[in-house]
Amino acid sequence: EVQLVESGGGLVQPGESLRLSCSASGFTFRNYAIHWVRQAPGKGLQYVAGISINGGTTYNSDFVKGGFTISRDNSKSTVFLQMRSLRPEDTAVYYCVKDIFGYFGALGHLDYWGQGTLVAVSS
Amino acid sequence: QSVLTQPPSVSGTPGQRVTISCSGSSSNVGSNPVNWYQQLPGAAPKLFISNDDERPSGVPDRFSGSKSGTSASLAISGLQSEDEADYYCASWDDRLSAWVFGGGTKLTVL
Numbered sequence A: 001e002v003q004l005v006e007s008g009g010g011l012v013q014p015g016e017s018l019r020l021s022c023s024a025s026g027f028t029f030r031n032y033a034i035h036w037v038r039q040a041p042g043k044g045l046q047y048v049a050g051i052s053i054n055g056g057t058t059y060n061s062d063f064v065k066g067g068f069t070i071s072r073d074n075s076k077s078t079v080f081l082q083m084r085s086l087r088p089e090d091t092a093v094y095y096c097v098k099d100i101f102g103y104f105g106a107l108g109h110l111d112y113w114g115q116g117t118l119v120a121v122s123s
Numbered sequence B: 001q002s003v004l005t006q007p008p009s010v011s012g013t014p015g016q017r018v019t020i021s022c023s024g025s026s027s028n029v030g031s032n033p034v035n036w037y038q039q040l041p042g043a044a045p046k047l048f049i050s051n052d053d054e055r056p057s058g059v060p061d062r063f064s065g066s067k068s069g070t071s072a073s074l075a076i077s078g079l080q081s082e083d084e085a086d087y088y089c090a091s092w093d094d095r096l097s098a099w100v101f102g103g104g105t106k107l108t109v110l
Helices: none
Strands: A003-007 A010-012 A018-025 A034-039 A045-051 A058-060 A068-073 A078-083 A092-099 A110-113 A117-121 B009-012 B018-023 B034-039 B046-049 B063-068 B071-076 B085-093 B098-101 B105-109
Touching: A003 A092, A018 A034, A018 A092, A018 A117, A034 A078, A034 A110, A034 B098, A045 A068, A045 A078, A045 A092, A045 B098, A058 A068, A110 B046, B009 B018, B018 B085, B018 B105, B034 B063, B046 B063, B071 B085
Parallel strands: A010 A117, B009 B105
Antiparallel strands: A003 A018, A018 A078, A034 A045, A034 A092, A045 A058, A068 A078, A092 A110, A092 A117, B018 B071, B034 B046, B034 B085, B063 B071, B085 B098, B085 B105
């Protein structure tokens, strides 16, 4: 059974940093791209970042303005999202999502989602 | 503002057929497959339709997807109370080189 378990969320103040982790099991982790998608309270889904199988290709949405960095450790089946200079508008549930392919693009799609971890940015 | 456009809400009575639309552009829906996700209250999204019209294992055949040009649709026939959820469409955008989503549609079963 495919499982994606996010951790590292919490309450932080504006300007602070946070690192989210996504631990995967139930599939050959190194063969698949992984993504982060967030959902602000009461709002829709927003694509945040993605990383290819070997970390050679990454994507960060324009709205993060360089403050987020995605990385992965295939030896530990884990993906990370380092978030810096957090703002109140970054408050959301952050989901870790598996792709069906190793490289993200039109040929793939997001199939399995974790349960999410809540990040709250407030003073 | 979402890149893909969905109606905020749709409703129907048990047994009815409802459709949810998803409008995009030539850089996403018009040139790439559309996927649909169901999100039950308090839960993570779940893939319900992939590649415009393919149902993953376990998804009832009451759900079907279609696409024409830059618009896609999710149809649900024989509506049941358990179908009450938020539904999101998604597609790869060639211009943004990123996944884009619709704003979501809340389905209410009256």
